[in-house]
Structure formats: structure tokens, C-alpha cells
Amino acid sequence: MRALAAGLPDALLAGFHEGREVARPASDRVDRVVAVGMGGSGIASDLARGVVESETPLALDVVRSPTLPRGIGTRSHVLLVSYSGNTWETLEAFVAAGRTGAPRTVITSGGALADRARQEGVPVLSVPPGLPPRSAVGHLLGGILGLLDPAFPESNEARVTRIADGLRRRVALYARPRGPAAQVAEKIGRRLPFVYAESTFLALARRWKTQFEENAKRLAVFDEVPELFHNALVGWDATPRRDAAAAAAILLEWSEEIPPVRKSFRYLEQLLRRRGVTVARVPLAHEDRLEALLDGVTMGDHVSLFVADRRKVDPLPVDAISRLKATIGTPSLR
Numbered sequence: 278m279r280a281l282a283a284g285l286p287d288a289l290l291a292g293f294h295e296g297r298e299v300a301r302p303a304s305d306r307v308d309r310v311v312a313v314g315m316g317g318s319g320i321a322s323d324l325a326r327g328v329v330e331s332e333t334p335l336a337l338d339v340v341r342s343p344t345l346p347r348g349i350g351t352r353s354h355v356l357l358v359s360y361s362g363n364t365w366e367t368l369e370a371f372v373a374a375g376r377t378g379a380p381r382t383v384i385t386s387g388g389a390l391a392d393r394a395r396q397e398g399v400p401v402l403s404v405p406p407g408l409p410p411r412s413a414v415g416h417l418l419g420g421i422l423g424l425l426d427p428a429f430p431e432s433n434e435a436r437v438t439r440i441a442d443g444l445r446r447r448v449a450l451y452a453r454p455r456g457p458a459a460q461v462a463e464k465i466g467r468r469l470p471f472v473y474a475e476s477t478f479l480a481l482a483r484r485w486k487t488q489f490e491e492n493a494k495r496l497a498v499f500d501e502v503p504e505l506f507h508n509a510l511v512g513w514d515a516t517p518r519r520d521a522a523a524a525a526a527i528l529l530e531w532s533e534e535i536p537p538v539r540k541s542f543r544y545l546e547q548l549l550r551r552r553g554v555t556v557a558r559v560p561l562a563h564e565d566r567l568e569a570l571l572d573g574v575t576m577g578d579h580v581s582l583f584v585a586d587r588r589k590v591d592p593l594p595v596d597a598i599s600r601l602k603a604t605i606g607t608p609s610l611r
Contacts, residue, residue, distance in 0.1 A: 278592045281412035282578040283448045286441035288415025293437045296423020299402045303427035313340045313370040314358035317410035321417035323480030333428040343369035353379040360410040362388020440568045451579040462583030464557045468525035470497040481573045488581035492592035521552040531561045
């Protein structure tokens with residue numbers, strides 16, 4: 278799993294170039310992208326969303342369900358993202374999207390989804406097989422950015438190359454036994470992690486949460502600023518110190534946040550520390566939003582692996598998910 282985490286920069290570049298090969302020319306007729314994906318396949322679309330919506334005219338909806346949102350038509354582009362190609366929710370959404378007449382693109386390593394797409398003449402962006410889906414995030418995110426590259430004011434090719442070069446240096450830093458990722462893992466210890474980020478970085482907080490659950494085999498929680506100041510703040514304020522001591526808060530803070538958000542984080546940190554919560558601040562010190570996101574993904578992956586080390590668990594298998602799939606099987610497509 279550490280080797281797979283270290284491969285993120287190269288996977289990002291490869292995915293981007295593959296996506297560019299499959300990309301359609303930019304068109305005024307498409308103003309909405311709907312990306313369907315579950316688990317590790319869904320998080321790539323989530324991570325892309327903040328960049329796409331802040332830098333292009335496109336709206337990007339992320340769907341974690343077989344049911345598509347209303348209003349999809351010829352002005353929508355539906356991305357069906359399933360690493361295995363056998364995720365039943367995404368297969369169902371593929372069929373439903375076909376009925377709408379919307380253009381579709383499939384991102385997968387194979388499986389039934391690739392077969393069905395080729396039968397119907399739907400473009401397929403192929404990613405390498407044989408990975409745990411959560412470790413394919415570089416290929417999937419790079420692929421999505423490559424597919425949507427024509428919608429940006431200028432190509433992201435040089436940008437993605439620069440970011441990948443920087444990530445290679447930071448991977449080495451985060452993998453060190455006494456590096457910043459290991460230090461955050463030590464702060465977490467046996468505590469329940471609460472991962473907090475500003476709303477446009479919520480996908481990053483979700484990624485940290487799911488990596489704790491799959492790699493370290495332990496529950497985690499994620500939430501967003503400023504929304505949590507309208508609800509969770511009350512819960513923390515009323516939590517007894519002995520209970521709060523069982524929690525660790527991880528604050529993912531982008532250096533380019535607006536002043537009210539920065540002040541909100543400081544208020545939250547002070548409140549949590551007063552309650553006895555262990556707090557770990559994780560600065561995302563990059564002006565470029567995409568670079569900050571990917572730096573956060575890289576560090577979070579390594580933090581989860583150090584937490585797994587401390588628990589003496591193997592981060593690779595996800596037996597509970599395998600048992601579920603064996604139990605429910607793959608529903609027949611309509």
C-alpha cells in the first residue's frame with residue numbers, strides 16, 4: 278500500500294494524458310457534468326469538483342447512487358466511473374443515462390461496464406487493472422481532469438506535470454517514520470478522528486475519513502466549515518472533557534482561505550483544546566487549489582498507513598466489503 282501511495286504522481290500524469298486522448302472538444306452545448314461513482318471511484322470525482330467548478334463554466338454533480346438526478350439531457354455529460362467495472366450502482370446509472378440521450382463516457386479498468394460501453398459505442402477511458410480501487414485515485418482523478426481539460430481556459434498539462442513533480446518530493450517526506458504524516462498519526466493514536474475542512478475541500482476530508490476506515494480498519498468522521506458552526510459546535514461545547522479526550526480533530530486548512538474561514542478555524546481549535554480534544558493542524562500551503570488537494574491526499578494516505586502500523590493491521594484487505602458483494606451479488610441490469 279505504501280508503494281501504491283508513492284505511485285500517485287505518476288498515476289496522475291498517466292491518467293491525465295489518457296483522458297486527453299478520449300476528451301471531446303469543448304462545446305457550448307454541454308454545461309453540466311454528472312459523475313457517477315462509489316467508494317474509491319467516487320472520491321476522484323469529488324476531488325475534481327472544486328477545481329472544475331471554480332475554473333470552468335461547468336457544473337459538476339457527483340452521484341453516489343444508481344439513481345440519476347433529474348434534468349439530465351443533451352446538455353449534460355455523464356461520466357460513469359467504476360474502477361472494477363462491476364459496481365452495480367454505476368452499471369444501473371449507465372443504463373439510465375443512456376435513456377436520457379446525454380453523452381456518456383466510461384472510466385474503468387474493465388468488467389461489465391467496459392463491455393457494455395463498447396457494445397453501445399460509448400467512449401471508454403481505460404485505467405490499469407489490479408489495484409485496490411482506493412489506490413487508483415491518481416489514475417481516475419487524472420483521467421477526469423484530462424477528459425474535462427478542453428473546458429478550462431487553457432490546458433492543464435503543464436500544471437499537472439508541475440504538481441506531479443512536487444508530489445514526488447513530498448511522498449518521500451510523508452513516508453518518513455518521523456515525518457509529518459507519522460507525527461499526525463501519533464497524535465491520533467487510539468482516538469476517534471474527526472476530519473474538518475472548508476466546504477470546497479470537503480472531498481479531501483472525506484478521503485481522509487475513508488482511508489482511515491479502509492486502511493486502518495477504524496471508524497472516522499468528517500465535516501465541513503462553516504456548516505459545522507451551525508450544529509456540531511453545540512455538540513462539542515456540551516461534550517464532557519473525559520469524552521472529548523477520546524477524540525482527535527484534524528484541521529485541513531488551505532493557505533488561501535478567506536479571512537472569515539481562517540478565523541473560524543482558530544475559534545474551533547480553541548474550543549476543541551478547551552474541551553480536551555487532541556488537535557492536529559494540517560496546512561495545505563499551496564496557492565494552487567489542485568496542488569493543495571493532491572498534497573492533502575498524499576499526506577492523508579500516509580497518515581492512514583501509519584495509523585494502521587500502530588494498530589498492527591494489514592491495510593490491504595477489505596474483507597467486509599468482499600463479504601457484502603458475495604452476499605448480494607450483482608443485480609441484473611434493466
